[in-house]
Amino acid sequence: MLKTSKLKYLVLFIMAILIPTLLNGQEATSAPEAAAPTIDKADTVWLIVSSALVFFMIPGLALFYGGIVKSKNVLSTMMHSFIAIIVLTLQWTMFGYSFAFSGTNPFYGDFSLAFLNGIDVDTLEGTIPKFVHFLFQGMFALITPALISGAIAERIKLSGYVVFIFLWATLVYDPVAHWVWAADGWLFKDGALDFAGGTVVHLISGIAGLAAALVIGKRKGDPATLTHPNNMTYTLLGSGLLWFGWFGFNAGSGLAINGLAARAFVVTLIAPAAAGAAWLIIEWIHTKKATALGAASGIVAGLVVITPAAGFVDPVGAIIMGFLVSPVCYGAILLKGKLGYDDTLDAFGIHGVGGAFGAILTGVFAISLAEGVTRGHQIQVQLVSVLATGAYSFILSYILAFLIEKSIGFRIDEDKEINGLDQEIHGENGYGI
Numbered sequence: 001m002l003k004t005s006k007l008k009y010l011v012l013f014i015m016a017i018l019i020p021t022l023l024n025g026q027e028a029t030s031a032p033e034a035a036a037p038t039i040d041k042a043d044t045v046w047l048i049v050s051s052a053l054v055f056f057m058i059p060g061l062a063l064f065y066g067g068i069v070k071s072k073n074v075l076s077t078m079m080h081s082f083i084a085i086i087v088l089t090l091q092w093t094m095f096g097y098s099f100a101f102s103g104t105n106p107f108y109g110d111f112s113l114a115f116l117n118g119i120d121v122d123t124l125e126g127t128i129p130k131f132v133h134f135l136f137q138g139m140f141a142l143i144t145p146a147l148i149s150g151a152i153a154e155r156i157k158l159s160g161y162v163v164f165i166f167l168w169a170t171l172v173y174d175p176v177a178h179w180v181w182a183a184d185g186w187l188f189k190d191g192a193l194d195f196a197g198g199t200v201v202h203l204i205s206g207i208a209g210l211a212a213a214l215v216i217g218k219r220k221g222d223p224a225t226l227t228h229p230n231n232m233t234y235t236l237l238g239s240g241l242l243w244f245g246w247f248g249f250n251a252g253s254g255l256a257i258n259g260l261a262a263r264a265f266v267v268t269l270i271a272p273a274a275a276g277a278a279w280l281i282i283e284w285i286h287t288k289k290a291t292a293l294g295a296a297s298g299i300v301a302g303l304v305v306i307t308p309a310a311g312f313v314d315p316v317g318a319i320i321m322g323f324l325v326s327p328v329c330y331g332a333i334l335l336k337g338k339l340g341y342d343d344t345l346d347a348f349g350i351h352g353v354g355g356a357f358g359a360i361l362t363g364v365f366a367i368s369l370a371e372g373v374t375r376g377h378q379i380q381v382q383l384v385s386v387l388a389t390g391a392y393s394f395i396l397s398y399i400l401a402f403l404i405e406k407s408i409g410f411r412i413d414e415d416k417e418i419n420g421l422d423q424e425i426h427g428e429n430g431y432g433i
Contacts, residue, residue, distance in 0.1 A: 040127035046257035047132045053248025054139035058085055058146060060241030064296065065150050065345050066430075067234030072420025073154045074230055074430035080149035080161060085142050087162055091169050092138045099174035101137065106186035108175045126255055136252060137177075144173055144201045150345035151209025155219050155417050158425050160410035164400055168208060172396050176200055176389050191370030191378070192385040195264070196253040198308025198359040199385055204393035206352020210343060211397035216411040218342035220418060230430075232292045239296035243272055246303045250310035264310040267318035268303070274322025275302025282330050297350060301329045304354035309362040317365035321358065329354050356386045 062081035069077045088096070098113035113119065116134060125133035145165035152161075179185040180194050194200060229235065251265040279298025280290045305325035306318055313321065333349040336342075343349060363375070363382035370378060404410045411417075416424040423429060 037124050037127070039124060039129065040256070043127045043256045044129060044132055046261070047128050047136050047252055047255060050248035050252025051132070051136045051139050053245045054136070054143065054252070055245075057139075057242050057245030057249065058082075058143050060238045060245055061143065061146055062238070063234045064238030064242060064300070065153065067231040067236075067238060068229045068293070068345050069154055070228055070420070071230035071431060072422055072429075074234075074422065075428055076158075076421035076425055077149070077153045078430075079158075079426065080153070081146045083158070083162060084146035084149070084165055087166055088142045088145060088169055089138070091166055092134075092141045096141055096169060096174050097134050097138065099170065100141075100177040101133075101182055104184045106184055106189065107179065109178050109182065128255060133255070136255075137181075140197055140201055140249075141169060141173060141177075144197075144205045145169055147202070147205040147347055147351055148209045148212065150347035150351075151206075151213045151343045152216060153344040154421065155216060155344075155411055157409055157412045159408055160404050163408065164212070164404055164410065167400050168397060171400070172204060172208065172393050173200075176204055176392065179389070180385070187385050187388065190384070191373055191381050193312055193362050193366060193370060193378070193382065194308045194359060194385065195311035195362075196250045196307045198304070198355045198362065199389040202304045202307060202351040202355025203359065203386065204355075204389055206348045206350070206355060207390050207393045208397035209347040210341065210352060211394050212401040212410070213341055213343055213348075215398060215401035215405055219344065220414060229293065235296050236292045239299045243299055243303060246272075246307075250307060254311055260311055263314070267306055267310055267313060267315060270315050270318040271306035271322035271325075272299045272302030274319045275299065275305065275326045276322075278323045278326035279330060282327055297329070297333075297346070298326050301325050301350050301354045304351055305358035305361065307355070308359045309365065312362055312366035312368060314367055317367070321361050321365060324361070325354055325357055328357050352390075356390060359386050 058081050062078040065081070066074045066078040093115065095111060095114045097116070098111055099109040101109060102113045103110035116131075119130045119134070121129065121131070123130040145168060148165070148168070149156075149161065177200050179187040180192060180200050182188060192199075247265055247268055250268045251261045254260045254264065276295055276298035279294050279301065283294040284290050302322040302325060305321050306313075309317070309321060329346075329350050332353040333346050336346075336349060360379065360382050363369075363379035366378065369375065370381070373381070401410055412421065412424070
């Protein structure tokens with residue numbers, strides 16, 4: 001009897017130890033805990049490098065624009081790009097990033113990330129630090145308003161420009177970036193494809209330039225002599241620096257270093273080459289000249305058209321898009337003379353038209369569509385995104401330019417415009433003479 005009791009207690013003791021162990025093992029096997037997000041060092045390094053490349057585009061833009069204007073306005077034109085860096089860095093930090101990438105509203109963000117609230121060195125966005133995401137996306141926010149200056153160069157007050165780009169970034173760029181790139185944005189949910197900013201950057205800036213140019217009017221002087229480049233070497237070098245920086249612009253937009261980034265890098269080389277070749281051919285047919293300005297313009301048009309498609313098309317699609325965009329943008333530039341508006345440096349003709357064209361062609365040539373949609377539906381979504389972002393930017397930009405012109409003044413006085421903005425605004429000469 002005693003032996004039976006001891007055996008019983010021994011069995012109970014063993015079961016008391018083994019059963020919880022077995023149960024815990026089953027729980028661990030059937031419901032493992034999700035791995036916490038971790039930083040990927042390669043992705044982080046690539047996004048930091050890409051951010052630096054995109055930043056480098058802004059001095060490139062300053063050279064590109066600065067070489068085309070008259071010598072008396074070269075310094076003021078280049079300053080527009082650098083002023084954008086100063087003003088928009090502060091705006092992006094204070095609330096711009098938060099407006100673009102926070103909240104759950106489909107149309108605009110909130111103040112939850114204002115002044116980078118709640119972000120520290122351990123906060124991640126996917127596989128990269130949140131600080132790096134702020135940095136990379138911020139470069140887009142800096143260069144986009146600077147693009148607008150090309151349409152209104154040689155005739156605007158610095159104060160009016162500063163107020164315009166600050167308000168425009170807040171009321172136009174940040175909301176549109178939220179629509180297209182934020183997880184809760186309405187165009188993002190609809191399946192609109194815009195890998196690196198065909199609508200968010202180029203279309204809305206180009207069409208904003210058109211709206212502002214319509215408000216402030218044409219430059220003074222003989223229309224035949226208004227476009228008189230002062231230094232085409234600047235412009236050609238600027239286009240090369242833009243192309244160089246654009247590799248980070250497009251290939252970094254997947255927020256990782258992988259095969260997708262590699263393909264985006266490749267098509268960013270191919271499309272501008274095709275567009276540059278097409279532009280020179282068209283120019284030769286039309287004028288019997290193949291100019292440096294034409295080569296530079298074709299390269300930039302090719303960069304613009306491939307931007308929304310960089311993560312979605314293959315090299316063949318990139319070549320076709322590059323060849324197609326040049327006659328479209330070339331025609332848009334010729335058309336401005338017939339329509340009577342003064343887009344000084346063809347910001348609308350290249351960025352606005354090229355961005356819209358590229359966004360639509362993305363739906364045509366994308367090798368991977370939004371989930372669950374047909375080719376026809378994807379093209380329809382692309383058209384909706386172009387119309388919505390373009391109309392929104394035009395209306396808000398026109399209102400802003402009008403209000404600034406009627407209050408503090410947007411256009412500089414006629415006598416100062418004739419003397420040149422370098423001396424009248426900055427008290428300096430671009431070439432020291």
